[in-house]
Amino acid sequence: xxxxxxxxxFLRTKKxxxxxxxxxxxxxxxxxxxxNYCEADPxxxxxxxxxxxxxxxxxxxxxxxxxxxxxxxxxxxxxxxxQCRRKFHWCCxxxxxxxxxxxxxxxxx
Numbered sequence: 001x002x003x004x005x006x007x008x009x010f011l012r013t014k015k016x017x018x019x020x021x022x023x024x025x026x027x028x029x030x031x032x033x034x035x036n037y038c039e040a041d042p043x044x045x046x047x048x049x050x051x052x053x054x055x056x057x058x059x060x061x062x063x064x065x066x067x068x069x070x071x072x073x074x075x076x077x078x079x080x081x082x083q084c085r086r087k088f089h090w091c092c093x094x095x096x097x098x099x100x101x102x103x104x105x106x107x108x109x
Contacts, residue, residue, distance in 0.1 A: 038069035049108045056106045068108035076105050 023029050035041055040048035054064035054073055064073040084099035 038071075052108045054106050054108055064106055064108065071109045073106045073108050076107065078103055078105075 035044045035046055037046050038049055040046060040050070049067055049069060050071070052067060054067045055062045056064050056073070059065070061067065079100050079102050081098055081100050083096040085097040087095045089095060
């Protein structure tokens with residue numbers, strides 16, 4: 001069994017017009033610029049966010065404001081029908097009604 005000694009990698013920060021603090025030992029340092037995930041880029045394997053479903057009321061990463069990259073979103077309205085008000089009758093059948101529900105979903109432009 002052989003053990004290989006690895007040498008630590010030292011990075012130097014470039015001087016910048018904006019003040020930046022020196023990275024701490026536990027900080028994650030990026031060596032390459034991240035791709036723009038907002039726009040489709042087949043070479044990098046990114047499909048972009050256009051057409052993605054988003055949550056209009058969320059302030060998180062699933063929210064339309066962030067996920068749609070400032071392009072806005074489309075509102076889609078549809079009516080869904082499903083069985084509802086199920087009632088089990090002893091023995092042996094279930095009585096159901098059919099209810100309609102209007103729903104909205106949102107997708108990035």
